[in-house]
Amino acid sequence: KNDFVVDTWYHIELTRDDTAGAYYLYVDGVLDKTVASASQISSTIGVCDIGSFIAGSVGLNGWVDEFRIASGCLHPGGITFTPPTGAYTG
Secondary structure, eight states: OOOOOTTOOOOEEEEEETTTTEEEEEETTEEEEEEEOSOOOOTTOOOOOSSSOTTOOSOOOSOOOOOOOOSSOSSGGGOOOOOOSSOOOO
16 A cells, blocks of 8 residues: 555554465555465564565654554454554553
């Protein structure tokens, strides 16, 4: 997604559906991209970059309010959902 607006709150979610063998990227609860892959994110990864390519050539020009990792697929099958409208309080 390349059309983000300055000073606007976005809910971004990346989830993996093991049953479907795919990653789903949601923007504001709407499926934006699907990538089929047998690879899974490893629990041994020591670094997590948000908002940049691995080479570091593109950076995130903004703020990250919250970042969390869930133990399972929150929205399987690419289903659209209603994201939170405010800060996470859990």
